Amino acid sequence: MSMSERKLTPDLFRPANLDSNKAEEISKPSLSFWQDAFRRLKQNKGAMLGLFAIVFIIIFSLIAPTLTKYGIDDQELMRSNLPPKVPGLEKIEFLGVNGVDIRGVNQYEMKSVPKDQYFWFGTDNLGRDQWTRVWKGTQISLYIAFLASAIELIIGVAYGGISAFYGGRTDDVMQRIVEILYGIPNLVVIILFIIILDPGILSITLALVITGWIGMSRIVRAQIISLKNREFVLASRTLGSTNGRLISKHLLPNTLGAIIVTSTFTIPGAIFFESFLSFIGLGIQPPVASLGSLIADGFRSIRIYPHLAIYPASVLCILMISFNLLGDGLRDALDPKMRR
Amino acid sequence: MEKLLELDNIHVSFQTYGGEVKAVRGVSFTLDKGESLAIVGESGSGKSVTSKSIMRLLPNKIGSIKQGSIKFQGKDLAKASERDMEKIRGAEISMIFQDPMTSLNPTMTIGKQIMEGLRKHQNMSKSEAKERAVNLLKLVGIPNPELRVDEYPHQFSGGMRQRVVIAIALSCNPKVLIADEPTTALDVTIQAQILDLMRDLQDKTGTAIILITHDLGVVANLAQRVAVMYGGMIVETGTVDEIFYKPKHPYTWGLLASMPKLNAESKELLAIPGTPPDLMNPPKGCPFAARCPYAMEVCLENMPEATDVSSSHKAACWLLDERAPKVEPPEEALVGGAR
Amino acid sequence: MLRYITQRILYMLLTLLVIATITFFLMKLLPGSPFNNQDKLTETQRYALNEKYGLNDPVPVQYINYITKLAQGDLGYTFQFDGRTVNSLIVNGMGPSATVGFEALLFGTIVGLLLGILAALRHNTFLDYGAMVIAVFGIAIPSFVFAGLLQYYIGVKLEWLPVAFWNGPEYHILPAFSLSVGVIATVARFMRTEMLEILGTDYILMARSKGVSKSSVIFKHSVRNSLIPIVTILGPMAIGLITGSLVIENIFAIPGIGEQFVKAIQVNDYPVIMGTTIFYSFLIVAIILIVDILYGIIDPRIRVAGGKS
Ligand SMILES: Nc1ncnc2c1ncn2[C@@H]1O[C@H](COP(=O)(O)OP(=O)(O)OP(=O)(O)O)[C@@H](O)[C@H]1O
Ligand code: SF4
Ligand SMILES: [Mg+2]
16 A cells, blocks of 8 residues: 555546546447347357358258269169268268168168168168168258248247237137147147148148147237337337337337247257157158158168168257257356246 | 443455455444444445344355454354354344335244243254243234234234344343344334333343344334444444434435434435445545535545544544644535524 | 145146047148048948048038047947957057056156166265266157167177067066166256255254254255155156157057057048047046146145135
8 A cells, every 4th residue: 555655646636537438348249139139158068069060951951962973763773772882981880871781781782782872861661772862861851940940930920919919809719729728638639630631741741830839820910919008119109100110110020039039949859740740650751751750661681681771860969959959058148038 | 441342443344256355344332231222324334234243144255254363252263163143143132124025034933033042052842842932923013913923024014023023132031132223124103102112121131232224214213323324334323312412424324314314494304425445455644535515635545544532422524633624524415403 | 735636637637629620620630531541442331431430511510420439439430350449459458558557657767766766876986977878868769769779789789689579478578678767867867957956955054953863964955855856757657658659659569559540540440540649638637637636745835825815
């Protein structure tokens, strides 16, 4: 104390000129909600990993089938049930991609497949290239999932939005209907619809949508009802905003976070149900394949040809985990209150 | 004479993602037996953190006492083991929290929550503890205590719950009661009732009270001494009269000026402009410098030391240095001026 | 409370009626008859069969008959085996299905609770991260993928446990475990969030300020209060278990309801499809109702609020 005391000269006891912006400097610049959310998302390693994996799988599923010369339904019984064989990697034995099956027989030699023919994921019982089928199947699974989620989003937002926005009797009637539909287990409805419509890409998508939109509509309705009573919406209303403006400028942007989060979770849900249907025999029918149908077929012969199930199952698991990680990250970033 | 509680140069930090938050930076004060001390200061000044450090209830792993000692009857609580603390909490020092709506366990009856401390500290049997719980409820003015011991918190109003919390806090006759803004969450009329109750109980039990508040009106009602906190430090301490009628620190002036005066013509509240300092990078000099209308060059770089004004009155401000220009407190800060 | 329960039961019956009606008419929309596959049948034999199952009546009559019988709990006859009722098929399948489901639920809940509590108590440590990685995997990966992998690695390759069928306790382990993975993950995650929230509340601080011991704070206050809302996820979890059982029973060849249902789908056995659908719906709707009532009973806040209204 005494040391610092000595250094203090009387001229220090003059009013300091504090420019007023110095006080401002201290407080951090406030980021907009979306910038802030994006920053939080970027900090979440799991979510970024998930996003990266999803983008990678989407792009790869489009490119990969063109990397081989085999089509999705090119059958050739002479080369059936070949284990995977990858040029270069075939020399590294423990990777198990050298064309030798689980009994230690080199199937490529036994079936006298030409030396320059490689099947990276092996072939199935009809001699179709599994690599092409897995990535085409990924395309189909993703296509169904995205299509179903998009339709669910449109119906759910419209229904929930109308119900909440108009309120009163409209809301009453619409919510009674939802209450009854919500009680019906979606598993049951989906199975019944597929039985009627015959399995196919469109019918599976429709079956998923039929119950799927309800969840979205409930979330949108809850959000809009709580927003409707908030000051800024009331203020905008008293200032004479049209309904359209109110919806597009205030209600939708503030509901967007919840909508995005919900959608991110409906996609893996749809992928799951599609593969589930394939498993019980109601999925995509041959020659088209989806991840689910490939896994189901693969499990049937998993004891002898494990490669048929392992590859599509791995892609499916990576996709499911990635979407869940991304969804968790988005939820934390967009709506910290929704954390669950 | 030995003090009941003596805080010496306490420093508390929180490890957060953004860095180390130095929430309390060198707080010292003492508390005598049966005395009541008020700690005032605006939000974020470190009042709750100080009181939680005394109870050693800082969030695990994130918050820790970096430096200093907390002597309670000669024992240093800052270094006490968790087991020793369990014996002290509730029995010797107890605490009332700000929001009675959230400080009771919603799934446990009021009676069980009162009995918990009694059974632990006083080895009472179930029936003895229950009887005492009923008596305590009667003491804090809850009608039909025999019936209400078996009810759940949500069946009580806010004011009633705070009475229950007070009953819990006083159940084992503690020597110190820390009340962290006990009335902030309540209606004005209920606030007065609760304060009356606390004063009443203090007269009966002789418990020393540390009252944390940012309402100076409450201070005048209940406390004998006042400590004014700002930016994690105590900037001024003194008796109630000294702080109200002879305040020395510009921040105290600001606080007094912002206090609503019942007899004043203008009911307008004077807020102190600006924001509290960033506790991650606290200023080197006086924490109040950025907002102080009297700030001098010296304030920016040098920390003012606590200077004795009288034997019971201290303030940490460069204005008390003889080299500084003489400054008089502004009109609005003069409580006595109205008389 | 009583009025609330009555109202809920009425809603439940209405939902079931809607489901039964939809199921019935959807089945009627299906092209072809179940006997089409059997080419050997002569015209008269087919007529006799249709007569026997009431398929020659006009549709509205069939509908009335169906609903009347349903109200009495009669789900009709299966087409697959002569003279056997759907009820008897369901009763037969019930044993294995309920056993696997219950074992998975019990094991999953216990492990999930432990994992969730530990993760919350060791928040932001290696254990916490580990538990959450397990949870994400368990939620994301479908149970049938687990089932297939376990069957291959533990059943086929290592030969530690039977690959399939239902002949004794050791046959339960793989299917019950595959089914429980989702339960573990859901419960662990829910419990962790709930515990963390409660550990941060004022009343936990208040309990600690009373000098209550650490274990008392954890068990009497935190765990107890976190367990209450766990009841709310029992409904969705039961649905997940039923969905999972359809494929798990198929993979492990367990003679349960799920396996019969899948078989019925593959051979167009309408009465079994309809009956099982309605049975599942009943089960799910009833579980959700029971869970809601249970929640009202164990949470004092709702208990009293419900009692007053
Ligand atoms: N768990 C925590 N983690 C990080 N920082 C914390 C934590 N608890 C408190 N702080 C910081 O410590 C500082 C002081 O907080 P404290 O709660 O003591 O203020 P207070 O004076 O009690 O204010 P109030 O009047 O609002 O209760 C604040 O700046 C706060 O950001
Ligand atoms: S030390 Fe300087 S800046 Fe701080 S209160 Fe006193 S005069 Fe103001
Ligand atoms: Mg506080």
